[in-house]
Amino acid sequence: MKLLKKGAEADIFETKWQNSKAILKIRKTKNYRNPLLDSKIHKQRTIKESQVLSQVKQIGIPAPLIFFVDLKKSSIIMQQIPGKPIHDLPPSKIIPLTKEIGKLVGTMHKNGIMHGDLTTSNFILFKNIVYVIDFGLSQNTIKPEDHAVDLRLIKEILNSAHAKIMESAWKNFLSGYKSVVGNAKFSKITNLVSDIESRGRYATVV
Protein backbone atom coordinates (compact mmCIF):
# COMPACT_ATOMS: atom_id res chain seq x y z
CA MET A 1 0.00 0.00 0.00
CA LYS A 2 1.17 3.46 -0.85
CA LEU A 3 1.29 6.05 1.93
CA LEU A 4 -0.42 9.18 0.63
CA LYS A 5 -0.31 11.38 3.66
CA LYS A 6 0.87 11.32 7.22
CA GLY A 7 -1.86 13.32 8.85
CA ALA A 8 -1.90 14.68 12.36
CA GLU A 9 -4.16 11.95 13.58
CA ALA A 10 -4.12 9.18 11.04
CA ASP A 11 -2.12 7.79 8.15
CA ILE A 12 -3.78 7.82 4.74
CA PHE A 13 -2.99 4.96 2.34
CA GLU A 14 -4.07 4.25 -1.19
CA THR A 15 -5.71 0.85 -1.40
CA LYS A 16 -8.26 -1.12 -3.42
CA TRP A 17 -11.86 -1.92 -2.67
CA GLN A 18 -13.56 -4.28 -5.07
CA ASN A 19 -11.23 -3.39 -7.89
CA SER A 20 -11.52 0.35 -7.59
CA LYS A 21 -9.13 2.76 -5.94
CA ALA A 22 -9.91 3.58 -2.34
CA ILE A 23 -8.49 5.30 0.71
CA LEU A 24 -7.51 3.54 3.90
CA LYS A 25 -7.51 5.85 6.89
CA ILE A 26 -5.91 4.29 9.92
CA ARG A 27 -5.52 5.82 13.35
CA LYS A 28 -2.19 4.68 14.72
CA THR A 29 -1.31 4.33 18.37
CA LYS A 30 0.59 7.34 19.60
CA ASN A 31 3.46 6.45 21.86
CA TYR A 32 3.33 9.70 23.72
CA ARG A 33 -0.27 9.24 24.74
CA ASN A 34 -1.37 7.19 27.73
CA PRO A 35 -2.65 3.88 26.23
CA LEU A 36 -6.06 4.12 27.91
CA LEU A 37 -6.62 7.62 26.64
CA ASP A 38 -5.21 6.72 23.25
CA SER A 39 -7.55 3.79 22.59
CA LYS A 40 -10.55 5.74 23.87
CA ILE A 41 -9.85 8.56 21.41
CA HIS A 42 -9.27 6.19 18.46
CA LYS A 43 -12.45 4.28 18.99
CA GLN A 44 -14.62 7.34 19.54
CA ARG A 45 -13.32 9.14 16.50
CA THR A 46 -13.47 6.16 14.16
CA ILE A 47 -17.11 5.57 15.10
CA LYS A 48 -18.03 9.25 14.91
CA GLU A 49 -16.30 9.76 11.60
CA SER A 50 -18.05 6.86 9.89
CA GLN A 51 -21.43 7.76 11.40
CA VAL A 52 -21.33 11.38 10.39
CA LEU A 53 -19.93 10.62 6.94
CA SER A 54 -23.09 8.60 6.28
CA GLN A 55 -25.31 11.29 7.78
CA VAL A 56 -23.95 14.11 5.65
CA LYS A 57 -24.52 12.11 2.49
CA GLN A 58 -28.21 12.09 3.37
CA ILE A 59 -28.36 15.89 3.49
CA GLY A 60 -26.62 16.34 0.18
CA ILE A 61 -23.09 17.18 1.30
CA PRO A 62 -20.51 15.85 -1.16
CA ALA A 63 -18.30 13.54 0.92
CA PRO A 64 -16.51 10.22 0.44
CA LEU A 65 -18.57 7.02 0.60
CA ILE A 66 -17.74 4.60 3.39
CA PHE A 67 -16.88 1.08 2.24
CA PHE A 68 -15.70 -0.61 5.39
CA VAL A 69 -15.05 0.17 9.07
CA ASP A 70 -12.73 -1.89 11.27
CA LEU A 71 -13.06 -0.81 14.89
CA LYS A 72 -10.35 -3.14 16.16
CA LYS A 73 -7.77 -1.55 13.90
CA SER A 74 -9.39 1.90 14.07
CA SER A 75 -9.45 2.00 10.32
CA ILE A 76 -11.91 3.13 7.67
CA ILE A 77 -11.87 2.29 3.97
CA MET A 78 -13.56 4.97 1.92
CA GLN A 79 -13.95 6.39 -1.54
CA GLN A 80 -11.01 8.34 -2.89
CA ILE A 81 -11.66 11.95 -3.94
CA PRO A 82 -8.78 12.57 -6.36
CA GLY A 83 -8.99 16.36 -6.29
CA LYS A 84 -6.92 19.08 -4.66
CA PRO A 85 -7.29 20.48 -1.14
CA ILE A 86 -8.60 24.06 -1.21
CA HIS A 87 -5.57 25.00 0.89
CA ASP A 88 -3.23 24.28 -2.02
CA LEU A 89 -5.12 26.26 -4.67
CA PRO A 90 -4.01 29.73 -5.78
CA PRO A 91 -5.58 32.57 -3.74
CA SER A 92 -7.65 33.83 -6.68
CA LYS A 93 -9.39 30.44 -6.85
CA ILE A 94 -9.88 30.13 -3.11
CA ILE A 95 -11.82 33.39 -2.78
CA PRO A 96 -14.92 32.38 -4.81
CA LEU A 97 -14.87 28.84 -3.35
CA THR A 98 -15.22 30.10 0.21
CA LYS A 99 -18.84 30.96 -0.56
CA GLU A 100 -19.51 27.32 -1.43
CA ILE A 101 -17.69 26.26 1.73
CA GLY A 102 -19.95 28.61 3.71
CA LYS A 103 -23.01 26.98 2.17
CA LEU A 104 -21.76 23.48 3.01
CA VAL A 105 -21.03 24.45 6.61
CA GLY A 106 -24.45 26.11 6.83
CA THR A 107 -26.15 22.95 5.59
CA MET A 108 -24.34 20.82 8.15
CA HIS A 109 -25.21 23.19 11.00
CA LYS A 110 -28.82 23.41 9.92
CA ASN A 111 -28.95 19.63 10.23
CA GLY A 112 -27.33 19.55 13.65
CA ILE A 113 -23.83 18.55 12.57
CA MET A 114 -20.68 20.27 13.72
CA HIS A 115 -17.60 19.40 11.66
CA GLY A 116 -15.07 20.23 14.36
CA ASP A 117 -12.03 20.67 12.12
CA LEU A 118 -12.87 23.27 9.51
CA THR A 119 -9.52 23.93 7.89
CA THR A 120 -8.96 24.63 4.22
CA SER A 121 -7.20 21.28 3.81
CA ASN A 122 -10.38 19.45 4.75
CA PHE A 123 -12.22 20.64 1.65
CA ILE A 124 -11.30 19.06 -1.68
CA LEU A 125 -12.12 20.44 -5.10
CA PHE A 126 -12.81 17.69 -7.65
CA LYS A 127 -14.54 18.25 -10.97
CA ASN A 128 -15.83 21.63 -9.80
CA ILE A 129 -17.48 20.14 -6.75
CA VAL A 130 -16.29 20.88 -3.21
CA TYR A 131 -16.12 17.73 -1.06
CA VAL A 132 -15.91 17.75 2.73
CA ILE A 133 -13.57 15.25 4.41
CA ASP A 134 -12.15 14.35 7.82
CA PHE A 135 -15.06 14.08 10.24
CA GLY A 136 -13.01 12.70 13.14
CA LEU A 137 -13.81 15.65 15.40
CA SER A 138 -17.43 16.05 14.32
CA GLN A 139 -20.38 16.03 16.68
CA ASN A 140 -24.13 15.83 16.48
CA THR A 141 -25.11 19.04 18.19
CA ILE A 142 -27.63 21.84 17.78
CA LYS A 143 -25.96 24.06 20.39
CA PRO A 144 -25.30 27.48 18.81
CA GLU A 145 -22.04 27.73 20.78
CA ASP A 146 -20.71 24.58 19.08
CA HIS A 147 -21.57 25.93 15.65
CA ALA A 148 -19.83 29.20 16.53
CA VAL A 149 -16.69 27.27 17.48
CA ASP A 150 -16.72 25.82 13.96
CA LEU A 151 -16.89 29.28 12.40
CA ARG A 152 -14.21 30.65 14.65
CA LEU A 153 -11.83 27.90 13.59
CA ILE A 154 -12.20 28.53 9.86
CA LYS A 155 -11.82 32.25 10.56
CA GLU A 156 -8.60 31.57 12.47
CA ILE A 157 -7.30 29.48 9.56
CA LEU A 158 -8.17 32.14 6.96
CA ASN A 159 -6.55 34.74 9.19
CA SER A 160 -3.32 32.76 9.53
CA ALA A 161 -2.74 30.54 6.51
CA HIS A 162 -4.54 32.81 4.03
CA ALA A 163 -3.85 36.19 5.61
CA LYS A 164 -3.59 38.00 2.30
CA ILE A 165 -7.10 37.11 1.15
CA MET A 166 -8.66 36.96 4.60
CA GLU A 167 -11.16 39.77 4.17
CA SER A 168 -12.78 38.74 0.91
CA ALA A 169 -12.63 35.04 1.72
CA TRP A 170 -14.30 35.53 5.09
CA LYS A 171 -16.95 37.84 3.60
CA ASN A 172 -17.75 35.21 0.96
CA PHE A 173 -17.87 32.44 3.52
CA LEU A 174 -20.34 34.42 5.64
CA SER A 175 -22.61 35.23 2.70
CA GLY A 176 -22.73 31.57 1.70
CA TYR A 177 -23.40 30.53 5.30
CA LYS A 178 -26.13 33.16 5.70
CA SER A 179 -27.90 32.11 2.50
CA VAL A 180 -28.45 28.65 3.99
CA VAL A 181 -29.11 29.23 7.69
CA GLY A 182 -31.19 32.42 7.39
CA ASN A 183 -30.87 35.83 9.03
CA ALA A 184 -31.90 34.97 12.58
CA LYS A 185 -29.49 32.06 13.07
CA PHE A 186 -26.78 33.91 11.18
CA SER A 187 -26.73 36.89 13.54
CA LYS A 188 -26.98 34.64 16.58
CA ILE A 189 -23.97 32.56 15.53
CA THR A 190 -21.81 35.46 14.37
CA ASN A 191 -22.46 37.26 17.68
CA LEU A 192 -21.33 34.14 19.49
CA VAL A 193 -18.18 34.07 17.37
CA SER A 194 -17.33 37.57 18.60
CA ASP A 195 -18.10 36.38 22.12
CA ILE A 196 -15.64 33.51 21.84
CA GLU A 197 -13.01 35.79 20.35
CA SER A 198 -13.39 38.29 23.16
CA ARG A 199 -12.79 35.45 25.62
CA GLY A 200 -9.42 34.83 23.95
CA ARG A 201 -6.27 35.80 25.77
CA TYR A 202 -5.56 39.52 25.76
CA ALA A 203 -8.25 40.04 23.15
CA THR A 204 -9.73 43.29 24.34
CA VAL A 205 -7.92 46.46 25.27
CA VAL A 206 -8.37 47.14 28.96
Added chain:
Amino acid sequence: MLGLGIESTAHTFSCAIIEKKGKKGTILSDVRKIYRPEEGEGIHPREASRHHVENSSIVLSECLQEANTSINDLDIVSYAAGPGLGPCLRVGAVVARSLSSFYKIPIYPVNHAIGHIELGKLLTGASNPLVLLVSGGHTMLLAFLNKQWRVFGETLDITLGQLLDQFGRSIGFASPCGKNIEELASSSSNYVSLPYSVKGNDVSFSGLLSATKSVAKKNKSDACYSIQETAFAMISEAVERALSFTQKKELMIVGGVAANKRLSEMLKDVCKRHGCKFFVVPLKYAGDCGSQICWTGLLESQVKKSASLKDTFVTQSWRLDSVKVDY
Protein backbone atom coordinates in the same frame (compact mmCIF):
# COMPACT_ATOMS: atom_id res chain seq x y z
CA MET B 1 25.35 47.53 20.49
CA LEU B 2 24.61 47.29 24.18
CA GLY B 3 21.02 47.02 25.42
CA LEU B 4 19.29 46.88 28.77
CA GLY B 5 15.96 45.03 29.02
CA ILE B 6 13.48 45.29 31.86
CA GLU B 7 10.82 42.64 32.46
CA SER B 8 8.00 43.08 34.99
CA THR B 9 4.82 41.62 33.52
CA ALA B 10 3.92 39.22 36.34
CA HIS B 11 5.87 37.39 39.08
CA THR B 12 9.30 38.36 37.88
CA PHE B 13 11.24 41.58 38.02
CA SER B 14 14.32 41.17 35.89
CA CYS B 15 17.01 43.25 34.21
CA ALA B 16 19.36 41.94 31.56
CA ILE B 17 22.16 43.29 29.41
CA ILE B 18 22.88 41.89 25.96
CA GLU B 19 25.61 42.82 23.52
CA LYS B 20 24.53 42.57 19.91
CA LYS B 21 27.06 42.17 17.09
CA GLY B 22 25.45 41.67 13.69
CA LYS B 23 22.94 38.88 14.12
CA LYS B 24 24.63 37.50 17.21
CA GLY B 25 23.69 38.34 20.74
CA THR B 26 25.60 37.61 23.94
CA ILE B 27 23.82 37.76 27.26
CA LEU B 28 26.19 39.58 29.61
CA SER B 29 23.90 39.44 32.61
CA ASP B 30 20.35 38.45 33.53
CA VAL B 31 19.30 39.14 37.12
CA ARG B 32 15.87 38.28 38.54
CA LYS B 33 13.86 38.56 41.71
CA ILE B 34 10.65 36.54 41.78
CA TYR B 35 7.58 37.34 43.87
CA ARG B 36 6.31 34.26 45.72
CA PRO B 37 2.75 34.21 47.02
CA GLU B 38 1.82 32.12 50.07
CA GLU B 39 1.01 28.43 49.62
CA GLY B 40 -2.38 27.83 48.09
CA GLU B 41 -2.54 31.40 46.76
CA GLY B 42 -2.01 33.01 43.41
CA ILE B 43 -0.30 36.19 42.33
CA HIS B 44 -1.71 39.36 43.92
CA PRO B 45 -1.09 42.21 41.48
CA ARG B 46 -0.66 44.89 44.15
CA GLU B 47 1.68 42.77 46.28
CA ALA B 48 3.65 41.72 43.21
CA SER B 49 4.11 45.32 42.08
CA ARG B 50 5.20 46.27 45.61
CA HIS B 51 7.76 43.47 45.44
CA HIS B 52 9.00 44.82 42.09
CA VAL B 53 9.29 48.40 43.42
CA GLU B 54 11.27 47.24 46.45
CA ASN B 55 13.64 45.10 44.37
CA SER B 56 14.04 47.17 41.21
CA SER B 57 17.13 49.15 42.22
CA ILE B 58 18.95 46.10 43.60
CA VAL B 59 18.26 44.06 40.46
CA LEU B 60 19.33 46.91 38.18
CA SER B 61 22.63 47.55 39.96
CA GLU B 62 23.44 43.82 40.21
CA CYS B 63 22.72 43.49 36.51
CA LEU B 64 25.09 46.33 35.62
CA GLN B 65 27.77 44.99 37.94
CA GLU B 66 27.60 41.46 36.56
CA ALA B 67 27.88 42.75 33.00
CA ASN B 68 30.72 45.00 34.06
CA THR B 69 29.13 48.05 32.45
CA SER B 70 27.85 51.41 33.54
CA ILE B 71 24.57 53.04 32.56
CA ASN B 72 26.42 55.46 30.30
CA ASP B 73 27.59 52.59 28.07
CA LEU B 74 24.04 51.55 27.22
CA ASP B 75 22.81 52.26 23.70
CA ILE B 76 19.16 51.50 24.31
CA VAL B 77 16.80 50.54 27.11
CA SER B 78 13.72 48.42 26.46
CA TYR B 79 10.89 47.38 28.74
CA ALA B 80 7.96 44.97 28.60
CA ALA B 81 4.96 47.14 27.71
CA GLY B 82 2.44 44.28 27.81
CA PRO B 83 0.60 41.99 27.97
CA GLY B 84 0.59 41.54 31.71
CA LEU B 85 -0.67 42.85 35.04
CA GLY B 86 -1.12 46.63 35.02
CA PRO B 87 0.47 47.45 38.38
CA CYS B 88 3.48 45.23 37.61
CA LEU B 89 3.97 46.54 34.08
CA ARG B 90 4.04 50.10 35.38
CA VAL B 91 7.03 49.42 37.63
CA GLY B 92 9.22 48.29 34.73
CA ALA B 93 8.02 51.18 32.58
CA VAL B 94 8.80 53.74 35.28
CA VAL B 95 12.33 52.39 35.71
CA ALA B 96 12.89 52.43 31.94
CA ARG B 97 11.51 55.96 31.52
CA SER B 98 13.61 57.30 34.38
CA LEU B 99 16.80 55.88 32.91
CA SER B 100 15.87 57.06 29.45
CA SER B 101 15.05 60.63 30.41
CA PHE B 102 17.87 61.16 32.92
CA TYR B 103 20.67 59.54 30.92
CA LYS B 104 19.21 60.35 27.46
CA ILE B 105 19.07 56.73 26.34
CA PRO B 106 16.69 55.76 23.48
CA ILE B 107 13.73 53.77 24.82
CA TYR B 108 11.79 50.87 23.23
CA PRO B 109 8.48 49.37 24.41
CA VAL B 110 8.44 45.61 23.68
CA ASN B 111 5.74 42.95 23.49
CA HIS B 112 6.50 40.37 26.17
CA ALA B 113 5.24 37.39 24.15
CA ILE B 114 7.28 38.33 21.07
CA GLY B 115 10.18 38.47 23.50
CA HIS B 116 9.73 34.80 24.41
CA ILE B 117 9.84 33.85 20.73
CA GLU B 118 12.79 36.04 19.70
CA LEU B 119 14.95 34.96 22.64
CA GLY B 120 14.02 31.34 21.87
CA LYS B 121 15.18 31.78 18.29
CA LEU B 122 18.43 33.39 19.40
CA LEU B 123 19.24 30.64 21.89
CA THR B 124 18.10 27.57 19.95
CA GLY B 125 19.05 28.62 16.44
CA ALA B 126 15.64 27.72 15.01
CA SER B 127 15.10 29.58 11.74
CA ASN B 128 11.50 29.09 10.59
CA PRO B 129 9.70 27.19 13.34
CA LEU B 130 6.16 26.49 14.36
CA VAL B 131 6.21 28.01 17.85
CA LEU B 132 4.43 26.61 20.86
CA LEU B 133 4.22 29.36 23.47
CA VAL B 134 3.09 27.89 26.77
CA SER B 135 3.16 29.99 29.93
CA GLY B 136 0.88 31.42 32.58
CA GLY B 137 -0.40 33.99 30.14
CA HIS B 138 -0.27 32.17 26.82
CA THR B 139 -1.08 28.88 25.16
CA MET B 140 -0.63 29.50 21.47
CA LEU B 141 0.64 27.89 18.28
CA LEU B 142 2.27 30.41 15.99
CA ALA B 143 3.99 30.64 12.65
CA PHE B 144 5.58 33.62 10.98
CA LEU B 145 3.96 34.78 7.76
CA ASN B 146 3.89 38.10 5.99
CA LYS B 147 5.66 40.19 8.66
CA GLN B 148 3.49 38.96 11.51
CA TRP B 149 3.26 36.03 13.88
CA ARG B 150 0.00 34.30 12.98
CA VAL B 151 -2.02 32.22 15.39
CA PHE B 152 -2.67 28.70 14.11
CA GLY B 153 -4.20 27.47 17.32
CA GLU B 154 -4.73 28.61 20.87
CA THR B 155 -6.67 28.00 24.05
CA LEU B 156 -10.30 29.00 23.99
CA ASP B 157 -10.39 29.66 27.71
CA ILE B 158 -7.60 29.30 30.30
CA THR B 159 -3.93 28.72 29.51
CA LEU B 160 -1.89 25.61 30.26
CA GLY B 161 -0.04 27.54 32.97
CA GLN B 162 -3.30 28.65 34.55
CA LEU B 163 -4.66 25.12 34.42
CA LEU B 164 -1.65 23.78 36.32
CA ASP B 165 -1.53 26.73 38.74
CA GLN B 166 -5.23 26.77 39.56
CA PHE B 167 -5.31 23.02 40.03
CA GLY B 168 -2.08 23.13 42.04
CA ARG B 169 -3.41 25.81 44.36
CA SER B 170 -6.57 23.81 44.99
CA ILE B 171 -4.42 21.02 46.46
CA GLY B 172 -2.32 23.45 48.48
CA PHE B 173 0.70 24.31 46.32
CA ALA B 174 1.94 27.88 45.76
CA SER B 175 2.06 29.36 42.25
CA PRO B 176 3.79 28.56 39.98
CA CYS B 177 2.82 24.93 40.66
CA GLY B 178 4.08 23.13 37.55
CA LYS B 179 7.14 21.67 39.21
CA ASN B 180 5.26 20.37 42.26
CA ILE B 181 2.62 18.76 40.04
CA GLU B 182 5.29 17.12 37.90
CA GLU B 183 6.97 15.66 41.00
CA LEU B 184 3.76 14.30 42.48
CA ALA B 185 2.67 12.95 39.08
CA SER B 186 5.80 10.79 38.84
CA SER B 187 4.59 8.78 41.84
CA SER B 188 1.50 7.52 39.99
CA SER B 189 0.76 5.71 36.75
CA ASN B 190 -2.93 5.26 37.31
CA TYR B 191 -4.78 7.10 34.57
CA VAL B 192 -8.22 8.42 35.50
CA SER B 193 -10.38 9.34 32.52
CA LEU B 194 -10.78 13.12 32.17
CA PRO B 195 -12.42 15.45 29.62
CA TYR B 196 -10.26 15.73 26.49
CA SER B 197 -11.18 18.77 24.43
CA VAL B 198 -9.44 19.48 21.13
CA LYS B 199 -11.33 21.71 18.71
CA GLY B 200 -9.44 21.71 15.44
CA ASN B 201 -6.10 23.32 16.29
CA ASP B 202 -7.59 24.84 19.43
CA VAL B 203 -7.86 23.46 22.93
CA SER B 204 -10.06 24.13 25.93
CA PHE B 205 -8.96 23.41 29.50
CA SER B 206 -11.73 24.69 31.79
CA GLY B 207 -13.72 21.43 31.88
CA LEU B 208 -10.53 19.50 32.56
CA LEU B 209 -9.75 21.78 35.52
CA SER B 210 -13.09 21.19 37.27
CA ALA B 211 -13.01 17.45 36.60
CA THR B 212 -9.46 17.04 37.95
CA LYS B 213 -10.33 18.92 41.14
CA SER B 214 -12.89 16.26 41.99
CA VAL B 215 -10.46 13.43 41.19
CA ALA B 216 -7.96 15.04 43.59
CA LYS B 217 -10.39 14.57 46.48
CA LYS B 218 -9.80 10.82 46.19
CA ASN B 219 -6.15 10.70 45.20
CA LYS B 220 -3.84 13.65 44.64
CA SER B 221 -1.06 11.87 42.78
CA ASP B 222 -3.46 10.14 40.39
CA ALA B 223 -4.99 13.55 39.73
CA CYS B 224 -1.57 15.11 39.03
CA TYR B 225 -0.61 12.26 36.73
CA SER B 226 -3.90 12.31 34.84
CA ILE B 227 -4.11 16.09 34.41
CA GLN B 228 -0.60 16.11 32.94
CA GLU B 229 -1.26 13.17 30.61
CA THR B 230 -4.54 14.65 29.38
CA ALA B 231 -3.54 18.30 29.01
CA PHE B 232 -0.17 17.54 27.40
CA ALA B 233 -1.74 15.01 25.01
CA MET B 234 -4.21 17.72 23.97
CA ILE B 235 -1.39 20.16 23.34
CA SER B 236 0.61 17.53 21.45
CA GLU B 237 -2.36 16.74 19.24
CA ALA B 238 -2.93 20.43 18.49
CA VAL B 239 0.78 20.68 17.63
CA GLU B 240 0.51 17.68 15.31
CA ARG B 241 -2.48 19.22 13.58
CA ALA B 242 -0.72 22.54 13.13
CA LEU B 243 2.48 20.83 11.93
CA SER B 244 0.66 18.81 9.33
CA PHE B 245 -1.35 21.86 8.23
CA THR B 246 1.58 24.28 7.98
CA GLN B 247 4.15 21.68 6.83
CA LYS B 248 6.79 23.33 9.03
CA LYS B 249 9.96 21.34 9.62
CA GLU B 250 10.84 22.87 12.98
CA LEU B 251 9.04 23.06 16.30
CA MET B 252 10.19 25.42 19.01
CA ILE B 253 8.73 25.44 22.48
CA VAL B 254 9.05 28.55 24.67
CA GLY B 255 7.49 29.92 27.87
CA GLY B 256 7.44 28.82 31.50
CA VAL B 257 5.75 25.45 30.91
CA ALA B 258 8.56 24.56 28.45
CA ALA B 259 10.45 23.54 31.59
CA ASN B 260 8.18 20.51 32.05
CA LYS B 261 10.02 17.31 31.13
CA ARG B 262 6.97 15.18 30.39
CA LEU B 263 5.65 17.77 27.94
CA SER B 264 8.89 17.99 26.01
CA GLU B 265 9.18 14.19 25.99
CA MET B 266 5.77 13.98 24.32
CA LEU B 267 6.57 16.73 21.83
CA LYS B 268 9.85 15.05 20.95
CA ASP B 269 7.83 12.01 19.94
CA VAL B 270 5.51 14.19 17.85
CA CYS B 271 8.50 15.67 16.04
CA LYS B 272 9.96 12.23 15.37
CA ARG B 273 6.71 11.18 13.71
CA HIS B 274 6.64 14.25 11.49
CA GLY B 275 10.35 14.30 10.73
CA CYS B 276 10.84 17.74 12.16
CA LYS B 277 13.52 19.28 14.32
CA PHE B 278 12.72 19.93 17.95
CA PHE B 279 13.99 23.00 19.79
CA VAL B 280 13.34 23.76 23.40
CA VAL B 281 14.49 26.98 25.00
CA PRO B 282 17.15 26.37 27.72
CA LEU B 283 15.57 25.92 31.14
CA LYS B 284 17.10 29.10 32.55
CA TYR B 285 15.47 31.24 29.88
CA ALA B 286 12.14 29.40 29.61
CA GLY B 287 10.44 31.59 32.19
CA ASP B 288 10.08 35.37 32.17
CA CYS B 289 13.40 37.22 32.05
CA GLY B 290 14.97 40.53 31.08
CA SER B 291 16.88 38.93 28.22
CA GLN B 292 13.74 38.33 26.15
CA ILE B 293 12.84 42.02 26.38
CA CYS B 294 16.38 43.21 25.81
CA TRP B 295 16.97 41.09 22.69
CA THR B 296 13.65 42.07 21.10
CA GLY B 297 14.38 45.74 21.82
CA LEU B 298 17.76 45.38 20.14
CA LEU B 299 16.11 43.81 17.07
CA GLU B 300 13.52 46.58 16.93
CA SER B 301 16.20 49.25 17.17
CA GLN B 302 17.58 48.07 13.80
CA VAL B 303 14.45 49.16 11.98
CA LYS B 304 12.64 51.59 14.25
CA LYS B 305 13.32 54.90 15.91
CA SER B 306 13.02 54.93 19.66
CA ALA B 307 9.72 55.93 21.22
CA SER B 308 9.21 59.41 22.55
CA LEU B 309 8.50 59.42 26.28
CA LYS B 310 4.85 60.33 25.89
CA ASP B 311 4.32 57.16 23.85
CA THR B 312 5.96 54.81 26.31
CA PHE B 313 2.69 53.15 27.21
CA VAL B 314 1.85 49.97 29.05
CA THR B 315 -1.05 47.80 27.82
CA GLN B 316 -2.47 44.94 29.83
CA SER B 317 -4.02 43.41 26.72
CA TRP B 318 -1.73 43.36 23.73
CA ARG B 319 -1.98 40.35 21.45
CA LEU B 320 1.26 39.37 19.79
CA ASP B 321 -0.47 38.73 16.47
CA SER B 322 -1.18 42.47 16.26
CA VAL B 323 2.54 43.37 16.26
CA LYS B 324 4.22 44.17 12.92
CA VAL B 325 7.67 42.62 12.73
CA ASP B 326 9.98 44.37 10.28
CA TYR B 327 13.41 43.12 11.29
